[in-house]
Amino acid sequence: MSVHVLAPGLLTSVQAGPRSGYRHLGVGASGALDPYSFTVANLLVGNDPEHAVLEMTLKGPRVRFEQATRIAICGATIDAFVGDIAIPGWRYVDLPAASELSFGHCRNGVRAYLAIAGGFDVDVRLGNASTDLRAGFGGWQGRALASGDVLPVGSATMTREYLHIDSRWIDSVPDLDFSVPALIRLLPGHDAVADPNSLYGGEWKVDAASNRQGLRLQGLTLRLRETKELDANSRISEPVMPGTVQLPPDGKPIVLLADAQSHGGYPRIGHCIAVDRPRLAQLRTGDVVRFAPCTHEDARRLAREQRQRLARIAIATGPR
Amino acid sequence: MNTNFSIESLGEDALLLRLGNDLDDATNARVHRLAADLNARRPPWLLDIIPAYATLALCIDIAALESGDDPLKQARTWIAAQNLESDDRCPSAVNGRSHVIKVTYGGTDGPDLDAVATHAGLRIADVIAHHCAVEYRVAMLGFLPGFPYLMGLDEALTTPRHATPRLHVAAGSVGIAGAQTGIYPRSGPGGWQIIGRTDAVLFDSARDPPALLAPGDRVRFVAVDQPRGATA
Numbered sequence: 001m002s003v004h005v006l007a008p009g010l011l012t013s014v015q016a017g018p019r020s021g022y023r024h025l026g027v028g029a030s031g032a033l034d035p036y037s038f039t040v041a042n043l044l045v046g047n048d049p050e051h052a053v054l055e056m057t058l059k060g061p062r063v064r065f066e067q068a069t070r071i072a073i074c075g076a077t078i079d080a081f082v083g084d085i086a087i088p089g090w091r092y093v094d095l096p097a098a099s100e101l102s103f104g105h106c107r108n109g110v111r112a113y114l115a116i117a118g119g120f121d122v123d124v125r126l127g128n129a130s131t132d133l134r135a136g137f138g139g140w141q142g143r144a145l146a147s148g149d150v151l152p153v154g155s156a157t158m159t160r161e162y163l164h165i166d167s168r169w170i171d172s173v174p175d176l177d178f179s180v181p182a183l184i185r186l187l188p189g190h191d192a193v194a195d196p197n198s199l200y201g202g203e204w205k206v207d208a209a210s211n212r213q214g215l216r217l218q219g220l221t222l223r224l225r226e227t228k229e230l231d232a233n234s235r236i237s238e239p240v241m242p243g244t245v246q247l248p249p250d251g252k253p254i255v256l257l258a259d260a261q262s263h264g265g266y267p268r269i270g271h272c273i274a275v276d277r278p279r280l281a282q283l284r285t286g287d288v289v290r291f292a293p294c295t296h297e298d299a300r301r302l303a304r305e306q307r308q309r310l311a312r313i314a315i316a317t318g319p320r
Numbered sequence: 321m322n323t324n325f326s327i328e329s330l331g332e333d334a335l336l337l338r339l340g341n342d343l344d345d346a347t348n349a350r351v352h353r354l355a356a357d358l359n360a361r362r363p364p365w366l367l368d369i370i371p372a373y374a375t376l377a378l379c380i381d382i383a384a385l386e387s388g389d390d391p392l393k394q395a396r397t398w399i400a401a402q403n404l405e406s407d408d409r410c411p412s413a414v415n416g417r418s419h420v421i422k423v424t425y426g427g428t429d430g431p432d433l434d435a436v437a438t439h440a441g442l443r444i445a446d447v448i449a450h451h452c453a454v455e456y457r458v459a460m461l462g463f464l465p466g467f468p469y470l471m472g473l474d475e476a477l478t479t480p481r482h483a484t485p486r487l488h489v490a491a492g493s494v495g496i497a498g499a500q501t502g503i504y505p506r507s508g509p510g511g512w513q514i515i516g517r518t519d520a521v522l523f524d525s526a527r528d529p530p531a532l533l534a535p536g537d538r539v540r541f542v543a544v545d546q547p548r549g550a551t552a
Contacts, residue, residue, distance in 0.1 A: 021367060022368075024371060024464055024534075026463060027465045125525045134466070187332060188329075190330075236341070236343045237372055237373060238372045238374075239336065239375065240375075240378075241333075241334050261463055263463070268330075271330070271332065281552035303332070
């Protein structure tokens with residue numbers, strides 16, 4: 001079974017979970033930028049939660065499925081059609097052989113995920129099927145999809161040979177909502193800003209220069225609290241992680257995402273909690289962001305609650 | 321007891337061990353020794369051990385520790401129980417592997433060699449000799465997979481980055497940025513002063529290990545006169 005790419009969309013790549021074990025060699029995490037939507041999409045088609053899917057950005061691809069298959073679309077609200085039939089998200093959809101699925105634009109959010117029963121069967125590189133777009137390896141030939149690509153899909157048993165849209169769907173709230181301003185909760189970082197009210201009272205707009213590596217924010221200029229340490233401009237590089245909020249000398253914060261580099265020299269004023277990463281992944285240019293303080297205890301509780309909701313979805317969507 | 325480093329959190333699933341705040345060889349050597357010690361006792365929940373100049377990050381599989389107490393607290397407790405960095409340890413325990421990297425200096429391979437020489441007030445031949453005279457330590461790999469940040473650059477060669485990064489730096493380019501020297505594993509934009517180029521493949525995801533150099537390894541550059549690849 002394979003999927004033919006007839007038109008690639010704006011930036012469509014094969015992504016799975018985060019890559020680990022090679023960060024000391026400078027290898028980033030990669031993987032789905034919105035881990036929640038990615039996981040739900042896999043669960044809906046009966047895959048392992050971390051199977052390889054397609055991550056679409058702002059405008060999706062046009063693809064043809066050779067054989068009958070089951071798919072699910074999660075994440076950003078995206079226009080999707082088979083012929084003139086609209087395909088809704090957050091549920092499974094069975095497609096007959098030779099179906100052509102045409103994606104349009106994201107109506108809400110930025111990144112939509114297409115999971116297919118059996119998963120995309122791409123090369124596993126450094127223990128993981130995700131595409132590292134910065135370094136050019138993994139996933140499908142280490143790059144975004146192009147017209148003419150033919151992606152192999154793992155085997156899955158299909159019983160239905162006609163179009164069927166499941167009536168049961170997953171409500172993504174509270175794990176992903178598109179309300180603006182987006183409220184992003186932060187754990188404390190190594191560095192503190194001069195005035196906490198500026199960090200937790202200010203607003204920023206997502207800059208157009210944002211990408212999978214990080215969100216650049218425009219708005220209130222933040223200043224660091226004076227310390228006895230070296231001044232911020234002569235800092236030596238230290239490890240950074242997806243979620244780290246950096247403050248460059250211009251005072252405009254950068255929130256690192258899944259493609260974050262392994263080390264950075266800028267002061268770190270916070271870390272976005274894991275359950276708010278899906279919201280970060282879905283922010284569009286110009287969207288307004290606010291920050292709120294969070295404790296490690298609350299971050300753990302929120303992550304645990306999200307895992308429980310995912311476990312319930314796994315049960316609800318299990319073998320049937 | 322760990323009296324020689326402090327521990328900070330780095331988000332909800334990583335810890336940062338801080339051995340210092342400065343760029344010096346002794347601190348960096350301790351970082352690599354500590355990384356090797358931790359790696360030798362590595363529990364399954366320790367996903368990544370990431371050395372930097374004076375710090376070391378540990379990525380923790382918090383799901384694997386979720387059944388008990390706060391996972392970061394469990395990791396701290398485990399670290400405290402390891403008797404790391406105690407005084408009775410042999411200081412030469414970790415020295416890494418040694419590598420020789422052949423470099424073609426100057427010309428189209430090293431477009432900034434003249435500028436570095438001018439900045440240093442040295443003849444070009446002396447810049448090359450200085451760059452080849454030192455054994456460098458791989459302080460860390462970062463920026464891109466396999467990109468080594470090398471410590472030990474002769475002070476005379478210290479040159480600031482380009483104010484505006486070049487849009488295209490060729491794979492294998494050897495550069496200088498401030499007191500650091502390094503090698504670009506793949507082509508792309510970059511702000512370092514490029515003085516030469518090597519054929520060595522710094523990173524190949526299909527190779528095991530994928531990176532030519534590991535943190536803590538030592539590197540020596542050798543100047544080759546022939547155009548790259550001529551004798552290959």
